[in-house]
Amino acid sequence: MRCKKQLLIYILTLGLFACEIRGEELPKNAILARIGDHLITVQDFIRRAEYTIRPDYCRGDLYVHKKIILNSLIAEKLLALEEAQNSQLNSIAGFQAFLQGRKEQAMRQWYYYDQAYNKVQLDINQLKKAYKLAGRTIDVAFYTLPNPHIADKVGQALEDGLFFEEIYEAFSGIDSLPRQQVGWFDREDPIIHDLLFNDNLTPNQVLGPVKTGDGSFLLMKVMGWIDRPVITERETNQRWKDVEERLTDSEAKTIYKELVGEIMRGKRVDFNEDIFFAYADHVADYYLKSLEEKENQLELMIWEDQEIQELAPTTPFPYALKHTPFFRVNEQIWTVEDFEKTLQTHPLVFRKQKISHQEFPGQFKLAIVDLIQDRFVTEECFQLGYETVTAVRLNEEMWADYYYARQRRNDFLRSKGVYGDFGKDYLHLIETVLNPYLDSLQNLYSDQIEINMSEFEKIELTSIDMFVTQKNVPYPVIVPQFPILTTDNRLDYGREMDD
Secondary structure: OEEEOOEEEEEEOOOOOOOOOOOOOOOHHHEEEEEOOEEEEHHHHHHHHHOOOOOHHHOOOOHHHHHHHHHHHHHHHHHHHHHHHHOHHHHOHHHHHHHHHHHHHHHHHHHHHHHOHHHOOOOHHHHHHHHHHOOEEEEEEEEEEOOHHHHHHHHHHHHOOOOHHHHHHHHHOOOOOOEEEEEOOOOOOHHHHHHHOOOOOOOOOEEEEEEOOOOOEEEEEEEEEEEOOOOOHHHHHHHHHHHHHHHHHHHHHHHHHHHHHHHOOOOOEEEOHHHHHHHHHHHHHHHHHHHHHHHHHHHHOOOOOHHHOOOOOOOOOOHHHHHOEEEEEOOEEEEHHHHHHHHOOOOOOOOOOOOOOOOHHHHHHHHHHHHHHHHHHHHHHHHOOHHHOHHHHHHHHHHHHHHHHHHHHHHHHHHOOOOOOHHHHHHHHHHHHHHHHHHHHHHHOHHHEEEOHHHHHHOOOOOOEEEEEEOOOOOOEOOOOOOOOOOOOOOOOOEEOOO
């Protein structure tokens, strides 16, 4: 977690559904509101309020802001109900592919939670050992080696007695070592984490070269470390809880990796090298620019609705070549066209975020292999019936309703003569145009709206702006943007949810 201009970015690697329910029926205390056959869960409310940037009129933690947030989420469902049946979005292939991709990602995350996270059983001695190291921050000098050939040379140089600093200067021409502070809770590559955090570590110890998950090779030197003890009982309990969660996540990833290994057992990917390198050269600029733009957007805390647009590269590849074999998975041949069709639901995920042109073909190949792996995991999820899991269905519904509601909002504004940038004068438009419209929808659907006020009263919010994403998934943004629809703070419609 890092802070910048009072905005916190949480990069989550755990699945979305650790608090969700598997069964078809949610318990009453999990449901905050019911609008027709659409649901808003307590967890939905918290995520939509906490994991996105709220507008100024409900950004705080006041009770009146809570009511505006709830009204906004209910308004989104009402607009979606009005729009969904005859929406122009239903005929847009990209929209349908986006929803399918969202559903399949949610299914894979449920698979991780159900088949791996839920199966973890930690040993008390394992927890105690980790707890002793949990307050440690290690000062590490490091450098990345570009390929296994150079990694072998560096390993041999170390065995021959050359110093870490001498090797770095010889390869880089620079005498100042890059350094980084690594804490026990940091989300480093598990290989790196295991090397650094163990009882046998010594100052000035050289570690590596070691191959990391993104295919690069890393050499590290331990410059020293600081152990920060906990003082109060509250701090002790919190650290123990944090250690338990971190270890559970780590163990779950190990189990998941083994499960995926079983799914992929006996499967082989063979690339048509001529087509592969021609295609990689063709799309390199597109993907490298896309990676750079995403990084800049995260730095600036800006994220447009690009996920629905990130399909295959739009620059034309020779049509005749699109029908030639691109790669083979066992006996199944994929053409370039097959590959690009799959990208409609599963944008590529690169293991490295900063890639040079020279590295691109290798990283592109790894991204394709990961896509194929996800494809087989998704098939396993369908066989297990995960598309019917309540958490999966609600996640897909949330994304669909957000876009349906946005479409209805924009169409309604255009019908009132409002064109162009809604954001420029949004507060005036909400108060004069949207609030009356949504009041009418509240009255129209009032007998279909139930609100669980007892659970609503229990919810506590923060006033800290957060923008939350996940790593290493095709769709990294966890929840849609906050629905900018109403400033109404009255809950004078619907009825109290029955006990």
